[in-house]
Amino acid sequence: MIRLALPEDRDRFRTLQAGDRVLLSGILYTGRDAAHERLLLTLRGGEPLPVDLRGQTIYYVGPCPAPPGFAVGSAGPTTSGRMDFATPDLLRYGLAGMIGKGKRSPEVVAAIRETGAVYFGATGGAGALLAGRIRECRTVAWPDLGTEAIHRLVVEDFPVIVLVDSRGEDLYRSAAARRTP
Amino acid sequence: MRSIRAELVRDTVATLFVQANLHLDPALLDALERALENETAPTARDILDDLSENARLAARDGLPICQDTGMAVVFVTLGQEVCIEGGALSDAIRDGVADGCRKGYLRASVVRDPFLRQNTGDNTPAVIHYDLVPGDLFRIAVVPKGFGSENMSALRMLKPSDGWAGVRSFVLDTAAAAGANACPPMVVGVGVGGTMEKAALMAKHSLLRSAGVPNPDPDLARREAELLDAINELGVGPGGLGGHVTALACFLETYPTHIAGLPVAVNISCYASRHAEAQL
Ligand code: SF4
Helix, strand or coil: CEEEEECHHHHHHHHCCCCCEEEEEEEEEECCHHHHHHHHHHHHCCCCCCCCCCCCEEECCCCCCCCCCCCCCCCCCCEHHHHCCCHHHHHHHCCCEEEEECCCCHHHHHHHHHHCCEEEECCCCCHHHHHCCEEEEEEEECHHHHHHCEEEEEEEEEEEEEEECCCCCEHHHHHHHHHCC | CEEEEHHHHHHHHHHHHHHHHHCCCHHHHHHHHHHHHHCCCHHHHHHHHHHHHHHHHHHHHCCCCCCCCCEEEEEEEEECCEEEECCCHHHHHHHHHHHHHHHCCCCCCCECCCCCCCECCCCCCCEEEEEEECCCCEEEEEEEECHHHHCCCEEEEECHHHHHHHHHHHHHHHHHHHHHHHCCCEEEEEEEEECHHHHHHHHHHHCCCCCCCCCCCHHHHHHHHHHHHHHHCCCCCHHHCCCCCCEEEEEEEEEEECCCCEEEEEEEECCCCCCEEEEC
């Protein structure tokens, strides 16, 4: 099992291979559909983003509200493909990593290869289990978006698997290749 | 005439949504555990373990099984001899959805307008389907429907000559395309016949059934079993990363249809295929 501290260990993203199991500790930023629309508009308008995402990792999640005594409610990954429209721009701007579930477009895989980024998967549907690895959750941009706002998470031993590595190797594609001999 | 207080409907709806979101249907938990016996690949096994563990943690800690606590779908079976007192039935359902969202710390996942997309803040409104029946029965069933899987659903107007083989291959194509987005092992609801909207409604309604409960019609039960086996042969596997268990259940509902048509709707649901019901 590989352990990485975020964002410090982003330089090690290039050494990861599709299929590697990784435990992430440190900072993640949340962002999903509505935040990605605004991020893309802001980037294209040449404005600074409300959060400096260069070298950071985005987790595609819209968490549940935190019950008393919890840092956050259930918080599993959402479908990454819906963020594909904004992802190549974000990667070229400097985003280093992404966490979600499901396949990415060929354009996103190409941008991952071009920028040396990584796409991680967290277990889809395991929101309660993953919430247990989140120590802090604070809204840092666009609170009007509710669950879709950008939140800064502090995670500890957050379990992920490398779905697309910096060479563009795609674990879903190799899984599909294994079952069509 | 039997009368039922609107507040009782509201409180029941709230309880059902919280219960469905916090407690995985025990039949699905069993199916996950049985699925482990069929998987040897370490990744597939780890994901199945994660999902069972997740369901146990959710129940223990009082957290929703999944952060997508869904859009609220409500099926009401209303006897003609029942009268709702103290408010409109649809208002009571709306208030129950909002109460459940607040009390259960569920996520507000609904936008008021599909184009303007402003969150309503309390997961209202619900999508309500009424079925009027003779007598004084009042049953309310809820499906908090997550959209990772909902988005992978599909409807096709097949030709009569496409027959069962056409239905089968449409179901398989839809399940294969759903892949990891539907948090497999998934649950697949299929509606065949009627009109376009009737097929879709049957597919959704079938998700009220518990895994392992076959259609009471033996011919449809056999077809469900055939579909489930064929879906599992797709090899999508837990998490979409390959394996023998792609679906935990497949439900089929049918209705008479037109001489010119064979409508088929496939409503994809996930391992966390949530449903609950109560009779008042
Ligand atoms: S598909 Fe189901 S389990 Fe997966 S995130 Fe959506 S609601 Fe949750």
